[in-house]
Amino acid sequence: MEEIRTLIREHVDPKFTHVARNIPYGKQEIDYKDIAAVVEVLQSDFLTQGSRIAEFEKAFAEYIGARYAVAVSNGTAALHLAALALNVNESSNVITTPITFAASANCIRYCGGKVTFADIDPQTATLDINKVRALLEASPRGTYTGIIPVDYAGYPVNLEAFRKLADEYGLWIIEDACHAPGGYFIDSKGEKQFCGNGKLAELAIFSFHPVKHIACGEGGMITTNDPVLYDRLLLLRTHGITKDPEKLQENHGGWYYEMQYLGLNYRLTDFQAALGITQLKKADKGLARRREIARYYAEKFEGTNVDFSVAVNVEGHAYHLFVIKVKNRKQLYDKLRENHIYAQVHYIPVHTLPYYQGLGYQKGQYPLSEAFYEVCLSLPMYPSLTQEDLDFVIQTVLKYA
């Protein structure tokens, strides 16, 4: 193994982590320790269902402050399993935000449920709790089943307030924390509530897509404090199959298993989990750098016509994205691309996507989300963004905004 480590160290050219003047909006950071960890698993007996999964889950649960974590193949699978574990079905009606990746809503559709959107709070571009309350008050009790708030861009949604509302109406919460591992908000007692810590939502989900804080290529995690949901998730992740002698209805011998639910194969591989483990060790450092970049953007955009108010400077922001609002968004986007700066738009409101239009959702239904979409732009934000590139991005934005 030491030989491999040396080989990798020698072959990881520093230039490899910094492609000249191609500046994406988000990017993974892979070093030789990450590569060595993956190679080690590739040389072992188990590429999947080995020991790295449980190790990654334990480390992630500790990092987030939740009791249980279940690793899955991606964030979308995490959302789907979360919905299944909460028994979402044709009679479910779940509230979420239009300003998110489609998967936050799709997970309800996979289970045959109905999605109801509620507009955003324009200050944070996250689900507006007042709009959710208005929906609940305007409908007979029992109309809605759950809420999926999204920690958009890394802004930690106040789940204490959502929990209170959800309890009043008997709803569950899935926190879509894909943008916010390590993020937290300060609750009414002055305590830090880390995104996905299992105290305020039944389930929370994360993604390990390369643009996210922790990169596994593809990968996802579900966290919870509920042992019943945890057991159900473990079963659902592997076809609904168990070999646990205590759970079997019969037992024919060592080979025997039972499929007790209609589950899926949403497993993460061991080499992805190995990468997750080494990535997680750098997570705090990466988060600190993201916050530093955000402060620098804010400092440089202060007093200019670049509106960065949605990248709210709150303690605990995880800054997956640094989102600005500009009137000439398309022109700026194109100019940035000409300069090899690949800014991105997050998000096209989900209800305006053709699939959702086909289900009868109307353009104009959520005007604040639609207005936000017209002007938002996510600037480069990742730990390995160099000072030189950061300055170049800022100069180019100020030149064309």
Ligand SMILES: Cc1ncc(COP(=O)(O)O)c(C=O)c1O
């Ligand atoms: C808010 C949000 N939810 C869910 C997902 C889905 O995650 P994945 O791409 O890992 O399936 C993403 C990823 O883009 C996301 O940003």
